[in-house]
Amino acid sequence: MNKVLTIENVQTFYGHIQALHGVSLDVDEGEIATLIGANGAGKSTLLMTICGDPQARSGRIVYKGEEITGKPTYEIMRMGIAQSPEGRRIFPRMTVLENLQIGATILGPDRFEEDLAKVYELFPILKERERQRGGTLSGGEQQMLAIGRALMSRPRLLLLDEPSLGIAPLIVKRIFEAIRRINEEEKMTIFLVEQNAHHALRLAHRGYVMVNGRIQLTGSGRDLLANPEVRAAYLEGGR
Amino acid sequence: MRQTSLFDPAFLRPILAFLRPILIDAAKAAGIATLLTVFMVGIRTVDNPQGLQAEYRFDDVFTAVAIVFFGRIALSLLSGGRVLAGLVVVGGFSAWMLIALLTVGETGIGLLPKPFASTVVCWIVTLAAIGFSLRGFFLLTRGDKGAPAVFKEEGALSLRRMTPWIGAALILFAFVMPWFDFANRRIMDMAVLVLTYVMLGWGLNIVVGLAGLLDLGYVAFYAVGAYTFALTSFYFDLGFWVALPVCGAMTAFFGVMLGFPVLRLRGDYLAIVTLGFGEIIRVILINWWWFTGGPDGIRGIPRPTFFGMEFRRKPREGEETFHSFFDLDYSSVDRIVYLYYIILLLALITNLFTMRMRRLPVGRAWEALREDEVACRALGINPVNTKLTAFGLGAMFGGFAGCFFAARQGFISPESFTFIESAVILAIVVLGGLGSQIGVVIASILLIGVPELFRELQEYRMLAFGGGMVLVMVWRPRGLLSHRDPTVRLFKGRRTKSARPSEGTA
Numbered sequence A: 001m002n003k004v005l006t007i008e009n010v011q012t013f014y015g016h017i018q019a020l021h022g023v024s025l026d027v028d029e030g031e032i033a034t035l036i037g038a039n040g041a042g043k044s045t046l047l048m049t050i051c052g053d054p055q056a057r058s059g060r061i062v063y064k065g066e067e068i069t070g071k072p073t074y075e076i077m078r079m080g081i082a083q084s085p086e087g088r089r090i091f092p093r094m095t096v097l098e099n100l101q102i103g104a105t106i107l108g109p110d111r112f113e114e115d116l117a118k119v120y121e122l123f124p125i126l127k128e129r130e131r132q133r134g135g136t137l138s139g140g141e142q143q144m145l146a147i148g149r150a151l152m153s154r155p156r157l158l159l160l161d162e163p164s165l166g167i168a169p170l171i172v173k174r175i176f177e178a179i180r181r182i183n184e185e186e187k188m189t190i191f192l193v194e195q196n197a198h199h200a201l202r203l204a205h206r207g208y209v210m211v212n213g214r215i216q217l218t219g220s221g222r223d224l225l226a227n228p229e230v231r232a233a234y235l236e237g238g239r
Numbered sequence B: 001m002r003q004t005s006l007f008d009p010a011f012l013r014p015i016l017a018f019l020r021p022i023l024i025d026a027a028k029a030a031g032i033a034t035l036l037t038v039f040m041v042g043i044r045t046v047d048n049p050q051g052l053q054a055e056y057r058f059d060d061v062f063t064a065v066a067i068v069f070f071g072r073i074a075l076s077l078l079s080g081g082r083v084l085a086g087l088v089v090v091g092g093f094s095a096w097m098l099i100a101l102l103t104v105g106e107t108g109i110g111l112l113p114k115p116f117a118s119t120v121v122c123w124i125v126t127l128a129a130i131g132f133s134l135r136g137f138f139l140l141t142r143g144d145k146g147a148p149a150v151f152k153e154e155g156a157l158s159l160r161r162m163t164p165w166i167g168a169a170l171i172l173f174a175f176v177m178p179w180f181d182f183a184n185r186r187i188m189d190m191a192v193l194v195l196t197y198v199m200l201g202w203g204l205n206i207v208v209g210l211a212g213l214l215d216l217g218y219v220a221f222y223a224v225g226a227y228t229f230a231l232t233s234f235y236f237d238l239g240f241w242v243a244l245p246v247c248g249a250m251t252a253f254f255g256v257m258l259g260f261p262v263l264r265l266r267g268d269y270l271a272i273v274t275l276g277f278g279e280i281i282r283v284i285l286i287n288w289w290w291f292t293g294g295p296d297g298i299r300g301i302p303r304p305t306f307f308g309m310e311f312r313r314k315p316r317e318g319e320e321t322f323h324s325f326f327d328l329d330y331s332s333v334d335r336i337v338y339l340y341y342i343i344l345l346l347a348l349i350t351n352l353f354t355m356r357m358r359r360l361p362v363g364r365a366w367e368a369l370r371e372d373e374v375a376c377r378a379l380g381i382n383p384v385n386t387k388l389t390a391f392g393l394g395a396m397f398g399g400f401a402g403c404f405f406a407a408r409q410g411f412i413s414p415e416s417f418t419f420i421e422s423a424v425i426l427a428i429v430v431l432g433g434l435g436s437q438i439g440v441v442i443a444s445i446l447l448i449g450v451p452e453l454f455r456e457l458q459e460y461r462m463l464a465f466g467g468g469m470v471l472v473m474v475w476r477p478r479g480l481l482s483h484r485d486p487t488v489r490l491f492k493g494r495r496t497k498s499a500r501p502s503e504g505t506a
Helices: A043-052 A073-079 A096-103 A112-122 A124-129 A140-149 A169-186 A197-203 A221-226 A228-237 B009-040 B058-079 B083-102 B117-143 B146-179 B187-211 B221-237 B240-262 B267-287 B331-357 B361-371 B373-378 B382-408 B419-432 B437-453 B453-475 B494-501
Strands: A003-014 A017-028 A032-037 A058-063 A080-086 A157-161 A187-193 A206-211 A213-222 B045-049 B049-055
Touching: A003 A043, A003 A187, A017 A032, A017 A058, A017 A187, A017 A206, A017 A213, A032 A043, A032 A080, A032 A169, A032 A197, A032 A221, A032 A228, A043 A157, A043 A187, A073 A080, A073 B373, A080 A096, A080 A140, A096 A112, A112 A124, A112 A140, A112 A169, A112 B221, A124 A140, A124 A206, A124 B331, A140 A157, A157 A221, A157 B049, A157 B083, A169 A187, A169 A197, A187 A197, A197 A221, A197 A228, A206 A221, A206 B045, A206 B453, A213 A221, A228 B083, B009 B045, B083 B117, B083 B494, B146 B187, B146 B331, B146 B437, B187 B331, B187 B361, B187 B382, B187 B419, B187 B437, B221 B240, B221 B267, B221 B382, B221 B419, B240 B267, B331 B361, B361 B382, B419 B437, B419 B453, B437 B453
Parallel strands: A032 A187, A032 A206, A080 A157, A157 A187
Antiparallel strands: A003 A017, A003 A058, A206 A213, B045 B049
């Protein structure tokens, strides 16, 4: 399998505080890889480090054979990586359509209609809400918009940061179903950061468990789901 | 009404219990008002031939305190839900003022005191009080507070739909205005001034309204534009039309220069640095005297010409003037009207440019940047370039306006470019509603035009300014016209293709 993303021994700091203690992981072409872990384990930090904000202090991040460590965020995002950030961060005063248009900024107008149709097909509710302001959408709709906005740049690697955060369980199901479809139909590689371990591991081909800024466990989604340690820590215990 | 005597204690007690806290509150407010006014208003030093003497104006103190006392009562009653009682107090006050203003005489009712020396101020206060009473009256008759809010929403919606028409009507009016009879020299001068500020407001709107970068030093670009024209005309003998693009380029360059160091700053920090930049430019202009003329300024700046023809009574040697070429009688208003059309066109170009930019990816990126910079970067938008274009373009229009200002005045000095100018331009943008183009026009007329009309009230200008700002913050905290129109047509043909089937779902 072709490696899309390779992270080697990455260390990231916020000021003096070390958030990532030498993280290494791979994401293969066409797979869904998930990173689960408790609150504050460093999951989002790793995702943001891939995007270059904050930048890794040591280690290497390689995307499709090209090192992207140290590149500015907007350049990384122009290389075929797209992100649906934590907390969704849609543009609240702009309409749904405008949000999607901004998502397509780096591609330009040529294939906009085509991509728009695809996103609307994936999330039909967005078409209904086309002229509504982003801020007036429900949490689930905003998450769909954030994912749709990321898809508008035709990424080859989609980074999702906690798409289930604060969303009704029924909608979470729908969103995860959409993620699966994106992966299968578009052959898009997806790196999913989640606290909702159950959903994430069922969906993922490969899973990583992060504890205190280190990767603790690796395995296929199904293996991790069956792993007693994981079950105790993330599936039956605290949550 | 119960059948009780008016002086029955059982009837009076609840009323007293209700009034007690209100009266105490009002007394406290009156006490504070007394403390504040007794020295500042009550005593005034007058420079008499005998030396400095104190003049006492305790009647003014008394009226001020009385207004505060009764106003406080009315406010407490209103906010306590006692609309009727509040109405009685405010209504009584407005009735008193109205009678005092309408009856002028030596006896009887004509002796009612008026709280302010200036009749115009009395009228404004009276009208405000009447407005309050009317509002209270409507609240009362409508029963609940919800009704006016709905009414307002509907009104705002229909107003929004009419905005393009209002805009078109305003532009049409602006074009034909000089031909009306009332457009005398004074009115035209004022119109030119207002339009200059409209243009500055539109320029600043790019930076503050669209890109969300709070700029307190916008006057610096105005100054750079004005001085660029003044200096190029002085040293290189350039005319207005040649210098105009030079000014634009120069200020755009300055805008980018300012943009670089402040890219990482946001909000208040950005505001402070831009404020400093505005001051730096002014101080340089003052101190670089051998180049800029220092505090003496530059005079003899050439006026704009009409295809090389000047607006003057007697033509220069071998040249034609505007009126002789068109075989007209010389009129000094011609020149003003010409200036008026120049600034009108410049302002309209600014407006068109901004509206167009909003629909392009760059403009979209400005707005997105204002909303969420992190998300923008995550979408591959380069915040550095985006901010710099906003700074540069916003500055460029300020520069055009400055160039025009220099050409209109014929004389400029650093005094014209103080911080208060920046504040006024920013106030226009904020008052109009950030990002609203027509709001800027309305705010300019209110802030620039109205004070010019009421020269008599110059002393009260800052008071009215502050009062107006407070009222806007209370009633329309996001500006007079805060609505942001979605720019649906980013990509060509978008509207025609998909607008129809999805119409009506919103």
